[in-house]
Amino acid sequence: MFYRDAGQYKSSYAADRAVFPLREDRIGLAVILLVAFVAIPLFAGDFVIKTVMMPFLVFSLAAIGLNILTGYTGLISLGTAGFMGVGAYACYKLTTYFPGVNIIVWILASGFFSAAVGVLFGLPSLRIKGFYLAVATLAAQFFLQWCFIRIPWLYNYNTSGAIEVPTRTLFGVPITGATAAIEVRYLILLSAVVLMTWLASNLVHGRFGRMWMAVRDMDIAAELMGIRLLHTKLLAFAVSSFYAGVAGALLVFIWLGGAEAGDVFAIRQSFLILFMIIIGGLGSLVGSFMGAAFISALPTILKFGLPAMGIPIAGATAEHLNFMVIGALIIFFLIVEPHGLARLWQIAKQKLRIWPFPY
Amino acid sequence: MRAPDTPVIVKGEALLAVENVSLRFGGVKALTDVSFDIRKGEVRAIIGPNGAGKTSMLNCINGFYHPSEGRITFKGETRRRMRPFEAARGGIGRTFQNVALFKGMTTLDNIMAGRFLKMRSGFFWQLLRYGPAMREEVEHRRFVEDIIDFLQIQHIRKTPVGKLPYGLQKRVELGRALAMEPELLLLDEPMAGMNLEEKEDMSRFILDVNQQYGTTIALIEHDMGVVMDLSDRVVVLEYGRKIADGTPEEVKRDQRVIDAYLGVAH
Numbered sequence: 346m347f348y349r350d351a352g353q354y355k356s357s358y359a360a361d362r363a364v365f366p367l368r369e370d371r372i373g374l375a376v377i378l379l380v381a382f383v384a385i386p387l388f389a390g391d392f393v394i395k396t397v398m399m400p401f402l403v404f405s406l407a408a409i410g411l412n413i414l415t416g417y418t419g420l421i422s423l424g425t426a427g428f429m430g431v432g433a434y435a436c437y438k439l440t441t442y443f444p445g446v447n448i449i450v451w452i453l454a455s456g457f458f459s460a461a462v463g464v465l466f467g468l469p470s471l472r473i474k475g476f477y478l479a480v481a482t483l484a485a486q487f488f489l490q491w492c493f494i495r496i497p498w499l500y501n502y503n504t505s506g507a508i509e510v511p512t513r514t515l516f517g518v519p520i521t522g523a524t525a526a527i528e529v530r531y532l533i534l535l536s537a538v539v540l541m542t543w544l545a546s547n548l549v550h551g552r553f554g555r556m557w558m559a560v561r562d563m564d565i566a567a568e569l570m571g572i573r574l575l576h577t578k579l580l581a582f583a584v585s586s587f588y589a590g591v592a593g594a595l596l597v598f599i600w601l602g603g604a605e606a607g608d609v610f611a612i613r614q615s616f617l618i619l620f621m622i623i624i625g626g627l628g629s630l631v632g633s634f635m636g637a638a639f640i641s642a643l644p645t646i647l648k649f650g651l652p653a654m655g656i657p658i659a660g661a662t663a664e665h666l667n668f669m670v671i672g673a674l675i676i677f678f679l680i681v682e683p684h685g686l687a688r689l690w691q692i693a694k695q696k697l698r699i700w701p702f703p704y
Numbered sequence: 705m706r707a708p709d710t711p712v713i714v715k716g717e718a719l720l721a722v723e724n725v726s727l728r729f730g731g732v733k734a735l736t737d738v739s740f741d742i743r744k745g746e747v748r749a750i751i752g753p754n755g756a757g758k759t760s761m762l763n764c765i766n767g768f769y770h771p772s773e774g775r776i777t778f779k780g781e782t783r784r785r786m787r788p789f790e791a792a793r794g795g796i797g798r799t800f801q802n803v804a805l806f807k808g809m810t811t812l813d814n815i816m817a818g819r820f821l822k823m824r825s826g827f828f829w830q831l832l833r834y835g836p837a838m839r840e841e842v843e844h845r846r847f848v849e850d851i852i853d854f855l856q857i858q859h860i861r862k863t864p865v866g867k868l869p870y871g872l873q874k875r876v877e878l879g880r881a882l883a884m885e886p887e888l889l890l891l892d893e894p895m896a897g898m899n900l901e902e903k904e905d906m907s908r909f910i911l912d913v914n915q916q917y918g919t920t921i922a923l924i925e926h927d928m929g930v931v932m933d934l935s936d937r938v939v940v941l942e943y944g945r946k947i948a949d950g951t952p953e954e955v956k957r958d959q960r961v962i963d964a965y966l967g968v969a970h
Contacts, residue, residue, distance in 0.1 A: 357842070358841075358842045358845040358849075359838060359842050361845075362838075362841055362842070362845065544831050544832075547831055547833035548830055548831060551830045551833055551837055551841065552823045552825070552830055552837075552840075552841075553830055555817045556817070558809050558813070558817075559806050559809070559817045559820075561806075561808070562805070562806035562807050562809065563805065563807070565788075565800075566804040566805070566806070566880075567806075567817075568788040568789050569766065569788050569789075569791070569792055569797070569798050570792060570817055570821070570880075570884065571789045571792035571793055571820055571884070572789060572820055573789050628808065
C-alpha cells in the first residue's frame with residue numbers, strides 16, 4: 346500500500362544497481378538519519394544517549410567489521426575485541442606523541458594499526474577454516490589482551506593501568522575528555538558510523554563484495570574465476586580489523602572516556618559481537634545494526650525502561666529478568682529465523698510489497 | 705553476448721596439448737601416460753566409464769592437480785605447476801559436475817563474479833562506488849545481460865541461485881564460465897541429471913558458444929547420443945589410460961571402446 350515498487354521504473358543499469366532501489370527505502374533511511382542527527386541530540390536525555398545510543402553505535406560498527414569477515418567472507422573470528430583494543434591503544438599512543446593533530450584523524454588512522462595486526466593473525470586462514478580458524482583467532486584475542494595489561498608503555502605507565510583520555514578539541518569545542526558535551530560526542534560517533542557504514546555498503550555491493558562472497562560460498566569455483574584466495578581473505582581481515590579498530594578507538598575516546606582493557610576488550614566482548622551478527626544476520630549490514638541493538642541496547646532498555654514505565658522491580662531482579670528475557674528472545678529468533686533479524690526484516694518487506702495478496 | 709567480430713576459427717592448430725601425463729595419489733594411479741591435444745575451435749569430448757579419470761584430467765588442465773609426470777602445454781606455454789587462478793588468467797573456464805555456484809548470491813551476481821578478472825578499478829573507487837567503479841560496473845553489467853539473454857534466464861536474474869532448480873543452476877554456471885570469455889571452456893557433465901528438453905537446450909547453447917564465439921570446448925559427458933552429435937573429436941579413457949582417440953565414428957567402431965562400455969566375455 347505504502348511500500349510498493351510498482352511504477353518505479355529503472356531506465357539505467359546504474360539505477361538498477363543502486364543500494365536502495367526503492368523510493369520508500371530511501372525515504373525511510375532519510376527519516377532515520379534525521380531522527381538520529383537532529384531529534385535524538387535535541388530531545389533525548391544524556392542518559393539515553395550515553396547508555397543506549399552510544400554503545401549501540403559503537404557495537405554496530407564493530408559488528409559491521411566482523412560481518413565483513415564472517416558474514417561476507419565466511420571466516421569465523423573470535424578476536425574482534427582484541428582488534429578493537431589495538432585500535433584504542435594505537436589511538437592513545439598516537440595522540441600522546443602528536444597531540445597537535447586532530448583526534449578524529451588519529452581515531453581513523455588507528456584502524457590501520459589494527460588492520461595490520463588483523464592481517465598478521467589472518468595469515469593462517471588460507472590453510473585452516475571453521476572452528477580451527479576460530480581457535481587461531483582466539484590466540485590473537487588472548488595475546489593482545491595480555492599485551493594490553495602487561496605492556497605499561499601502551500597505557501603510558503598510568504597507575505590506573507587504563508587509558509586516560511585527554512581533552513582534545515575540534516574547532517575549539519572539546520570532543521573528548523571529561524569536559525566534552527555528550528551531544529557533541531554523540532554526533533561525532535554517529536557521523537563516523539554513518540560514514541563507515543556507507544563505505545562498507547559500497548564495498549560489499551561492488552567487485553570486492555562479490556569476491557568475498559564467492560570465496561565464502563564456493564572457494565574452489567572462486568579460484569577458477571581468477572580470484573586469489575589468500576589475497577581475498579587477507580583483504581577481508583584487513584578491512585574487518587580496520588572497522589574493529591576504529592570502533593575500539595571510538596569506544597574508549599568518545600563513548601567511555603577511559604577504559605580498563607580487562608573489561609571492554611575481553612573475550613566476552615568478542616563473543617557478544619559474534620552473537621550480534623549471528624542474531625542480526627550474517628552477510629547483512631542492516632543485520633549488524635539490528636544485532637547490535639538487540640544485544641547491546643535491549644538489556645539497558647529492559648533494565649531501566651520497565652521501572653520507568655511504572656513496573657516496580659528491584660535492581661537485582663531486573664538483572665536476572667534481563668538475562669532470562671534476552672536468552673529466551675535469542676532462542677526464539679534462532680528458531681523462527683536462523684538467518685537472523687535481517688532476514689525477518691526482508692521477509693516483512695517482501696510481504697508488504699505485495700500486500701494484501703499472498704504472492 | 706557481444707556480436708562476434710567474425711571469429712577466425714582455424715581448426716587444426718593445437719590450443720592445448722597433453723603429453724604423457726600421469727597422476728598418482730599415493731599408490732592410486734588416476735591417470736597413466738595420457739596424451740592428446742585440443743585444437744582451436746573444436747568441441748573435444750572426453751568420455752569413459754565411471755572412475756576412468758576424466759574429471760582428474762580436467763583438474764590437471766586447470767591446475768587443481770599437478771601431474772606427477774608429463775606436461776601440459778596451453779597456448780604454446782608449458783607450465784610445470786599451474787595454479788587455478790593462473791589458468792583462469794590464461795583463459796581457461798570451467799563448470800563442475802556437481803554445480804559449484806555461489807549459492808548465497810543472485811544469478812546476476814554469480815555471472816558478474818565471472819567478470820572478476822576483467823574488472824580493474826581500484827580499492828579507493830570501490831569504496832566510493834563512484835567514477836571508474838560505477839562505470840565499470842555498468843559496462844560489465846551490459847555484457848552480463850547479453851549472456852543472460854543468450855541463455856534465456858532473464859526471469860531469474862535476481863533470484864538467489866540456491867533456490868533455483870537444478871537445470872537452471874547448470875545454465876547459470878555455464879553463464880558464469882562464459883562471462884570469463886574463456887578461450888578454452890571445460891564442461892564437466894553439463895547435462896548430468898537433466899531431462900530431454902533441458903539436454904536439448906544445453907546442447908544448443910554449447911554449439912552456439914562454439915560456433916558463434918569460436919570458443920574451444922572440452923566436454924565430459926555420459927550421454928553418448930549427445931557426445932556423438934556435438935563433438936568433433938573424442939578421446940576415450942579407461943582406468944586412467946587412453947584407449948581411443950578420433951572422430952565419433954571412429955571411436956564408435958573401436959573394439960576396445962565397445963569392450964570398455966559393454967564388457968568383454970571371459
